[in-house]
Amino acid sequence: MASHQIEALTQALARLPGLGPRSARRAVLHLMKKREGALEPLLAALQAVSETLSTCSTCGNVDTSDPCSICRDPRRDERLMCVVEEVADLWALDRSRLFPGRYHVLGGRLSALEGVRPEDLSIDKLVARVAAGGIDEVVLAMNATLEGQTTAHYLAERLEKFPIRLTQLAHGLPVGGELDYLDEGTLAQALRARRPVA
Amino acid sequence: MASHQIEALTQALARLPGLGPRSARRAVLHLMKKREGALEPLLAALQAVSETLSTCSTCGNVDTSDPCSICRDPRRDERLMCVVEEVADLWALDRSRLFPGRYHVLGGRLSALEGVRPEDLSIDKLVARVAAGGIDEVVLAMNATLEGQTTAHYLAERLEKFPIRLTQLAHGLPVGGELDYLDEGTLAQALRARRPVA
Structure with missing residues (x-):
């Protein structure tokens, strides 16, 4: 029913984490209806990243430059x-x-x-x-x-x-964590690493 | 922190229906880690659609050809x-x-x-x-x-x-619909359009 180009785009999108076949189809439809506002910007952004993508040879971060923007940042x-x-x-x-x-x-x-x-x-x-x-x-x-x-x-x-x-990193209760709902492992960590009340 | 190319790609993806800032970031990371397997196929698919995208002058469908694949299909x-x-x-x-x-x-x-x-x-x-x-x-x-x-x-x-x-199209109970959970409008439609038991 849909052309093979559309099918290919749907499948490429559906493989992204967080998207399935259904939402990929919706995304494709959105891209096709909003050519100037959505399809072309996404295409340009992908192209820019594809052309500059690299792995930082210092720290292993993926970025669009090597060394990456973090390793190059003098304020760090x-x-x-x-x-x-x-x-x-x-x-x-x-x-x-x-x-x-x-x-x-x-x-x-x-x-x-x-x-x-x-x-x-x-x-x-x-x-x-x-x-x-x-x-x-x-x-x-x-x-x-x-x-x-x-x-x-x-x-x-x-x-x-x-x-x-x-x-x-410290282990213990996550923010908002309720004792009743936390696993025993977390409770044990939190108890073991208990600190004096300031 | 991330380069402006990565930021632009994240924002372009976040504007797709079904994706938000968080899942867009995850998708960008996935694309950057799987360059050959994910980024390049998506880029190629987008390019192919962008180059051939058209609205069918007969029926108004969006497709990669005009007339669209449905209007051209002789089996229809x-x-x-x-x-x-x-x-x-x-x-x-x-x-x-x-x-x-x-x-x-x-x-x-x-x-x-x-x-x-x-x-x-x-x-x-x-x-x-x-x-x-x-x-x-x-x-x-x-x-x-x-x-x-x-x-x-x-x-x-x-x-x-x-x-x-x-x-x-017929109006009435959707498949799996339970009377108790359906709105009055749907119930009224289903009752009004009731049919003899076969």
Whole structure:
């Protein structure tokens, strides 16, 4: 019924996270009806990103320049480094604008199940960056999952010989979390890391 | 934090129906991580549609050819015509593969509130297509809204002088509809249009 070009566009959109076949069809219809206002801007934006896309050779962030805009930013505190599993984690943290330093993206997490070993991740590069000096603190910002924490332990071992502060994100109650609805693991973490009332 | 090219792509995606800022960001990240598998195919598909996009001068469908693939399809019964408000309605009906005829897209519905008059819609073209002959039945497939039904009444008046069967979609209980949860309007329609048990 629809032409093969439209079908191809629908399928390409449907493969994006958050879109399914139904919403992809709606998006295509929207693009076709709003040619000047939606289709052409999206096309131009995609083209621009496609032409400039690169992975930062320093930290592993994906950006449209190498080094990435974070590694090039002189206002960033280069003595502070935050290690994350994925680029998505970097973006999530950076959106909060709470971390003034730089990042290092591992490109995954250690996993016996999926066969991900230390050499599959950007760990040697991380150790080399720390070994090069000039860094005061490394924040291990792995996910609070079994594999994330295993990775954090492994990194801690690899980095303990350097004269840096090694920290990790606090675990405990999320904002708005109600005890009644939280899992036992979270409650146990929150209790174990309890702090004196100020 | 992100480059202006990435920001522009995120905003272009966020304007699609079904995507917001958050899911657009996730989609951009996906595109950047899967350059060969996601970004390039989407770019190529958009380019192909952008280059061939056209509105069918016969029925008003948007497609990548004029006349559209439905109007050109010789297997379609040209004596059967279904009139819809929007292209989205045509696509929805055609996906069901239940209608073997051709379509006519009005491009909207009559609306006193929004100031949409008959001359703003593709009604003269519809009348001309019917007047040209060769059509046995016209199905008025307007939405079951006040404005949709007003439009259907107006079209019925304009088309009653032609020797055609004029029909409209049945109104009643939707599949899976429970009486307890349906609005009174639907119940009234279903009761009024009740049929003998076969």
